[in-house]
Amino acid sequence: MFTDTISAISTPTGEGGIGIVRMSGSDAVNIARKIFQPKKKREWAVRTGNRLVYGYVFDPESGVMIDEVLLGYMKAPYTYTREDVVEINCHGGIRPLKKVLELTLAAGARLAEPGEFSKRAFLNGRLDLAQAESIIDLVRSRTDAGLCLAVNQLSGRLSREIALLQQELLGLLALIEANIDFPEEDIEKTSRQELLASFRVLLKKVEDLILGAETGRVYREGLGVAIIGKPNVGKSSLLNALLREKRAIVTDIPGTTRDIIEEMLNIQGIPLKIMDTAGLRHTEDVVEKIGVEQTGEAVGRADLVLLVLDVATGITDEDLEAMELIKEKKGIILINKIDLNGKNVSEDKLREKTGGKPVLRISVKEGTGMEDLEKSIVEMVLGGKVISSDAVLVTNVRHKQALEKAKRFLGDAVEGIIRGAPVDLVAIDLRSAWESFGEITGSSVTEDLVNRIFADFCVGK
Numbered sequence: 001m002f003t004d005t006i007s008a009i010s011t012p013t014g015e016g017g018i019g020i021v022r023m024s025g026s027d028a029v030n031i032a033r034k035i036f037q038p039k040k041k042r043e044w045a046v047r048t049g050n051r052l053v054y055g056y057v058f059d060p061e062s063g064v065m066i067d068e069v070l071l072g073y074m075k076a077p078y079t080y081t082r083e084d085v086v087e088i089n090c091h092g093g094i095r096p097l098k099k100v101l102e103l104t105l106a107a108g109a110r111l112a113e114p115g116e117f118s119k120r121a122f123l124n125g126r127l128d129l130a131q132a133e134s135i136i137d138l139v140r141s142r143t144d145a146g147l148c149l150a151v152n153q154l155s156g157r158l159s160r161e162i163a164l165l166q167q168e169l170l171g172l173l174a175l176i177e178a179n180i181d182f183p184e185e186d187i188e189k190t191s192r193q194e195l196l197a198s199f200r201v202l203l204k205k206v207e208d209l210i211l212g213a214e215t216g217r218v219y220r221e222g223l224g225v226a227i228i229g230k231p232n233v234g235k236s237s238l239l240n241a242l243l244r245e246k247r248a249i250v251t252d253i254p255g256t257t258r259d260i261i262e263e264m265l266n267i268q269g270i271p272l273k274i275m276d277t278a279g280l281r282h283t284e285d286v287v288e289k290i291g292v293e294q295t296g297e298a299v300g301r302a303d304l305v306l307l308v309l310d311v312a313t314g315i316t317d318e319d320l321e322a323m324e325l326i327k328e329k330k331g332i333i334l335i336n337k338i339d340l341n342g343k344n345v346s347e348d349k350l351r352e353k354t355g356g357k358p359v360l361r362i363s364v365k366e367g368t369g370m371e372d373l374e375k376s377i378v379e380m381v382l383g384g385k386v387i388s389s390d391a392v393l394v395t396n397v398r399h400k401q402a403l404e405k406a407k408r409f410l411g412d413a414v415e416g417i418i419r420g421a422p423v424d425l426v427a428i429d430l431r432s433a434w435e436s437f438g439e440i441t442g443s444s445v446t447e448d449l450v451n452r453i454f455a456d457f458c459v460g461k
């Protein structure tokens with residue numbers, strides 16, 4: 001399918017134990033031969049199969065030795081790309097790797113584009129699109145749960161699920177074709193009822209997959225959590241407590257935090273992108289004002305907002321404004337500093353004022369209520385659901401959109417049957433649904449989309 005041989009550094013740049021230059025294509029071995037000298041000559045009979053050969057890379061022009069390496073040769077079609085693959089395991093450093101890469105290019109390889117190895121794997125039928133996409137998720141996963149979902153998808157779980165749905169659709173289409181060919185009245189009638197029932201079953205399956213997608217997205221991308229509140233209520237203290245490190249500056253001076261501080265945190269396997277923000281108040285201080293504006297933006301970006309209040313001050317106008325700001329958001333209200341003798345703050349009133357958001361009493365200083373807070377966060381995200389390792393969860397926005405499209409077409413098909421539309425029209429909706437499923441696995445996608453997806457990968461993957 002491809003005539004050229006590609007080459008790239010497949011390990012991250014920097015210092016490491018080893019670094020790998022990878023080539024894929026029919027010329028990979030010939031190129032390797034030009035720049036590689038095995039320690040034992042007879043071991044270089046690499047054409048015979050998968051081998052790891054010890055030796056040296058040298059510059060063929062000057063004869064200068066570049067690095068001591070292990071050269072791995074994997075023979076098509078049993079490779080990642082289904083082409084011949086050569087991996088040169090060099091010492092992990094920027095210079096040796098760059099030099100070896102340059103030598104492969106000078107010897108006839110072409111520099112690989114981002115994701116080109118995986119793209120070849122896809123185009124050569126080694127992986128479908130959903131599997132290829134799971135590779136990015138796997139590389140970027142931040143929690144065990146995220147990793148588990150990515151590996152599931154890589155192994156083809158989602159793809160099989162989609163293939164089953166497509167098969168069911170094909171079965172229904174066959175039934176309809178039969179109907180069109182033998183349009184006797186009574187067959188028509190019973191079949192319509194059967195069709196309707198089958199469509200609804202299918203529709204339900206698609207809806208369930210879409211429902212799981214929100215949870216899937218959180219596991220993949222992390223949940224954006226903004227800590228907000230007026231100055232000095234203990235927002236930065238809370239961030240530090242959740243992170244279990246002194247990340248943000250804490251002082252008793254109101255207006256300490258002025259920039260957004262963003263950190264990753266893992267709560268019961270859920271990755272959180274947690275943001276500490278500048279305290280909300282009206283101020284003439286130019287720097288602080290910008291900070292307050294950024295807090296508003298952070299609230300916009302957040303999936304969940306933690307609004308911190310202070311028993312020592314009680315509820316003030318600033319607090320009421322903050323509640324207004326998060327009216328439309330998922331949130332948890334935290335009454336902090338309960339170790340102090342504070343004002344009487346009624347939880348019921350707060351719930352009422354915030355549209356029923358959960359209210360917790362905590363003391364960041366003494367660590368009171370922190371476990372309940374973590375529990376509440378998990379509860380808000382998953383609604384009490386815990387993912388099991390065999391769950392098929394859609395984690396990818398693109399997949400979710402394709403499912404929503406399929407859902408619309410199936411909905412139209414259901415409507416069509418109910419309205420008594422001719423079955424051959426209904427069949428068109430089913431075919432469209434089938435194609436929407438195909439967008440997930442890549443059986444019906446445009447070249448443009450494929451290019452865009454793989455451009456997201458890193459070079460060498």
Ligand SMILES: Nc1nc2c(ncn2[C@@H]2O[C@H](COP(=O)(O)OP(=O)(O)OP(=O)(O)O)[C@@H](O)[C@H]2O)c(=O)[nH]1
Nearest residue numbers: 231232233234235236237251255256257279364365
């Ligand atoms: N007694 C008591 N003091 C607390 C508690 N949590 C935070 N504080 C104190 O409250 C003060 C302000 O804490 P910060 O975490 O800096 O508050 P902040 O909301 O980030 O303040 P700004 O960044 O200025 O908006 C510090 O002196 C903290 O030690 C608590 O639970 N109890």
Ligand SMILES: [Mg+2]
Nearest residue numbers: 235236256257
């Ligand atoms: Mg602060």
